[in-house]
Amino acid sequence: MINKFEIGTLILRVVLGLTFFVHGLVKFQGGIENTVDWFESIGLPGFLAYGVGLVELLGGIALILGLFSRIVSVLIAIIMVGAILKVKIAAGFIDGYELDLALLAMSVFIAINGSKAFAVDQIILNRKKS
Template sequence: MNRYLADDIGKLILRLTLGLLLIAHGFAKITGGIDGVQAMLAGYGLPQALSYGVFFGEIVAPILLIAGAFTRPAAVVVIINMVFALLLAHTGQILSLGPQGGWAIELQAFFLFVAVAVALLGSGRYALRAD
């Protein structure tokens, strides 16, 4: 297989994996509401209006990632979203193991570091707007 073709397929797989897995979390926010996010923000003295950013980080950005449009900015939005999630909801778990022995925040770390990789790599050839 051509090296460049393999690189572009790898970028597509990263984008689709991040986008599809993250959008499920956004769907849960649409159907279940964002009261929990608002409560966490209020607990830290932050404006509850910031909670609506979760829709950009978990719905809009994943859709852009899946489509391959504005891929790098969308990945940066996911990075910001995950940093907020880690700081607001998972700080106490950063140095912990989960019940099955894995890192307690492995899912959040996965989302964060795959978003960093996508931001650095770009969309690749198989995208609406290659960058």
Template sequence: MLHGLAKYQEGIGVVQDRFLNYNIPYADYVAMGVMFVEIIGGLFMILGFTTRFIAILFSIIMVGAIVYVKFELGFLQGYEIDVLLLAMSLSLLVSGSKFIALDNFFVEKKKKK
């Protein structure tokens, strides 16, 4: 969520230019999408709302970050954190949200009907 807010504060033009420099396809649209997913998706993750769907989106972003930005830097100085975040997203994709989460509240409502 904080990375998305940092992108928002920089301005979409700056983020789009950075994505263009990384040779990311459709950089204008991808920059807006990444910023939106990082902000709204981060909030949804905190609340435990649509956890699995957001985990898929975060996984896609992490794969893109590794492939287009960090891979050339190597593992230890580049993409080790991104691999960790990818693993966490995949873990949430498999397990879903637990305990106190809005997903569980809505699932309970559906089961009662």
């Protein structure tokens, strides 16, 4: 039986996954070269755009499915800390890093607690135990 905590965590996991999947998809649909150029314009190595885009795209799918949720959430948390410190902090809280901070909190929550409800990881683990 799924408890309220797991239902709440499932909602966070799916919303976080969907959010990052769409962000990653947009990076690749719009031409990842644009993101590479933007990374370089703010002083980051351009190749990081590929890593960030892949974590967002594939990590978003993994979160939605409940696959490697803790690991993906740690990677997303790292991306959010970088986004806040490198890009958003100068704009302040409102219209700056407020959304990034909320996404960071969601990812840290899932990294700490995991998410078992309707998760592929749990299906695999339950089959191995049987």
